[in-house]
Amino acid sequence: xxxxxxxxxxxxxxxxxxxxxxxxxxxxxxxxxxxxxxxxxxxxxxxxxxxxxxxxxxxxxxxxxxxxxxxxxxxxxxxxxxxxxxxxxxxxxxxxxxxxxxxxxxxxxxxxxxxxxxxxxxxxxxxxxxxxxxxxxxxxxxxxxxxxxxxxxxxxxxxxxxxxxxxxxxxxxxxxxxxxxxxxxxxxxxxxxxxxxxxxxxxxxxxxxxxxxxxxxxxxxxxxxxxxxxxxxxxxxxxxxxxxxxxxxxxxxxxxxxxxxxxxxxxxxxxxxxxxxxxxxxx
Numbered sequence: 001x002x003x004x005x006x007x008x009x010x011x012x013x014x015x016x017x018x019x020x021x022x023x024x025x026x027x028x029x030x031x032x033x034x035x036x037x038x039x040x041x042x043x044x045x046x047x048x049x050x051x052x053x054x055x056x057x058x059x060x061x062x063x064x065x066x067x068x069x070x071x072x073x074x075x076x077x078x079x080x081x082x083x084x085x086x087x088x089x090x091x092x093x094x095x096x097x098x099x100x101x102x103x104x105x106x107x108x109x110x111x112x113x114x115x116x117x118x119x120x121x122x123x124x125x126x127x128x129x130x131x132x133x134x135x136x137x138x139x140x141x142x143x144x145x146x147x148x149x150x151x152x153x154x155x156x157x158x159x160x161x162x163x164x165x166x167x168x169x170x171x172x173x174x175x176x177x178x179x180x181x182x183x184x185x186x187x188x189x190x191x192x193x194x195x196x197x198x199x200x201x202x203x204x205x206x207x208x209x210x211x212x213x214x215x216x217x218x219x220x221x222x223x224x225x226x227x228x229x230x231x232x233x234x235x236x237x238x239x240x241x242x243x244x245x246x247x248x249x250x251x252x253x254x255x256x257x258x259x260x261x262x263x264x265x266x267x268x269x270x271x272x273x274x275x276x277x278x279x280x281x282x283x
Contacts, residue, residue, distance in 0.1 A: 230244050
């Protein structure tokens with residue numbers, strides 16, 4: 001299985017399909033505001049993995065009921081709920097997929113294909129159940145659950161091995177020691193300028209505006225882009241930094257994500273000034 005997954009990650013022949021689909025997804029979901037909603041910017045958490053709980057839960061429950069007598073109506077209702085709720089989950093997943101690296105998109109393409117097969121099976125299952133062909137409906141339901149289960153396995157591979165849509169900045173926290181760390185003399189920090197400093201070899205982003213200083217982890221939560229090389233912008237009256245790699249934008253005064261593709265906030269670090277020296281510590 002490990003060898004098969006590695007081959008899938010390296011399957012460059014999938015790029016011809018994947019690149020075209022990526023352009024199509026970006027063209028359809030053109031407004032940035034729509035993409036941000038689907039990324040989960042408003043939630044501070046990736047939206048796709050939250051949405052998939054509904055169809056998977058409904059379909060698994062339907063499969064259990066299909067094994068029990070006298071539960072046809074309840075099973076049919078659950079299949080309908082799962083099939084309907086799979087559509088917004090798929091749209092959110094496609095939006096996330098279009099912002100991934102090429103190796104991740106290869107696995108994500110097969111992940112999406114497996115889930116599409118599962119959805120088609122469940123659509124057929126629902127149609128069969130509603131016309132009284134419950135035996136065929138059950139068979140298609142079990143086939144759909146198998147396909148969706150395979151897609152879910154690949155989704156786990158994307159998250160846990162390929163780190164798709166996880167917060168890439170958080171592991172840096174594990175490299176910082178406890179206690180307060182000196183960063184710079186406050187008087188030496190220029191105003192409204194992005195600066196990069198290091199704490200225990202971990203890069204942090206420092207921004208000063210008047211007497212207020214913010215310190216964030218410097219590696220972007222989306223794909224570890226260097227925020228220190230990003231652009232300083234203003235969004236809704238707040239100073240923000242835009243990642244130079246994929247355009248994720250975060251408020252500098254707290255790290256909140258305001259534009260995707262990042263779906264999680266950028267980690268901010270507590271600060272204090274002692275003897276004119278800016279210090280930070282782990283949150």
